Amino acid sequence: MRLPKRVKLVEVGPRDGLQNEKQIVPAAVKIELVERLSETGLSAIETTSFVSPHWVPQMSDHSEVLRAVLASPRRRPGVSYPVLTPNLKGFDAAVEAGAQEVAIFAAASETFSQKNINCRIDESLKRFAAVLDAASALDLKVRAYVSCVVACPYEGAVDPAAVARVARQLHDMGCYEVSLGDTIGAGTPASVQRMIEACAAVVPIERLAGHYHDTYGMAIANIYASLELGMTVFDSSIAGLGGCPYAIGATGNVASEDVVFLLQGLGIETGVEMDKLLAAGEFISRHLAREPASKAARALLAAKMIR
Numbered sequence: 001m002r003l004p005k006r007v008k009l010v011e012v013g014p015r016d017g018l019q020n021e022k023q024i025v026p027a028a029v030k031i032e033l034v035e036r037l038s039e040t041g042l043s044a045i046e047t048t049s050f051v052s053p054h055w056v057p058q059m060s061d062h063s064e065v066l067r068a069v070l071a072s073p074r075r076r077p078g079v080s081y082p083v084l085t086p087n088l089k090g091f092d093a094a095v096e097a098g099a100q101e102v103a104i105f106a107a108a109s110e111t112f113s114q115k116n117i118n119c120r121i122d123e124s125l126k127r128f129a130a131v132l133d134a135a136s137a138l139d140l141k142v143r144a145y146v147s148c149v150v151a152c153p154y155e156g157a158v159d160p161a162a163v164a165r166v167a168r169q170l171h172d173m174g175c176y177e178v179s180l181g182d183t184i185g186a187g188t189p190a191s192v193q194r195m196i197e198a199c200a201a202v203v204p205i206e207r208l209a210g211h212y213h214d215t216y217g218m219a220i221a222n223i224y225a226s227l228e229l230g231m232t233v234f235d236s237s238i239a240g241l242g243g244c245p246y247a248i249g250a251t252g253n254v255a256s257e258d259v260v261f262l263l264q265g266l267g268i269e270t271g272v273e274m275d276k277l278l279a280a281g282e283f284i285s286r287h288l289a290r291e292p293a294s295k296a297a298r299a300l301l302a303a304k305m306i307r
Ligand code: HMG
Pocket: 016, 019, 049, 050, 051, 052, 053, 055, 056, 084, 086, 087, 089, 090, 091, 105, 116, 117, 118, 145, 146, 147, 148, 181, 182, 183, 211, 213, 243, 244, 245, 246
């Protein structure tokens, strides 16, 4: 079995992580976090979310954060800073703040779609088509998510065929990549591989990404299972921050530090410097007054203290 030689990581902590914090994190801390992440060698950092402030108040400083990140002297060439846009209103605000790349987010489960973005899946795809048209007119790249690719917090198990249907539509609409979200982290290597196989039958595997929450501690195993099928893009979250406010109980995305540790051990290149990643994780964990959820980070930081 041949694993890929190189993997791209999409850091989602500043968005997926901080959208789910009870306390509102000051914009200055968010900006500093993204700046630190920019210096680690990561090539994509999802920075914020242009959603409704009534739905997700944690992201209501989106314009201030994105503007500061894009104007920062610590910004690195070649790093992209995508932001979530649920509709044209969010898209327009993102463009106004300077966004060069946006991400739209659909679901494979009707109930989750309703709870998360207040509309049915087919209605959401119509809204996203309008976003794609507007983005194409401005030559902006659009990434897509499908949530609940293994299970839904409201409906239970989700059929891989339903995931593949939505993934295909998003890809056919012009999204350059479709990230498959195990929103509640219920997947195991077998169910994740079944789901990827269904999606890869209709969207080239190079256009698919894995976005695995670690609620049940399966995310690293699921990444390995995805690598076995040739997937080369994974989303991860610094210090394992995160969750979705509309998937109660779901914990953070797989920790970036854990993924980099796994990939380094497999000899797979990521371009990410572990020391700088650890420092970024320590920075945000200190601010949140908790230890990083990443086991690799905790072990590596403890080993550093001993040395
Ligand atoms: P809605 O209430 O149905 O929207 O919300 P509406 O179109 O009926 O408008 C109602 C009001 O909201 C209006 O204002 C609009 O202007 C305003 P009013 O006239 O009453 O003053 N509005 C907005 N304001 C700011 N920004 C906007 C916007 N749109 C409308 N973009 C909506 C629909 C989609 C906006 C709402 O449901 C929403 O913001 N949902 C976002 C929920 C969310 O952010 N969830 C977490 C991210 S997804 C996730 O975490 C999963 C992922 O990580 C993958 C995985 O793990 O599976 C990506």
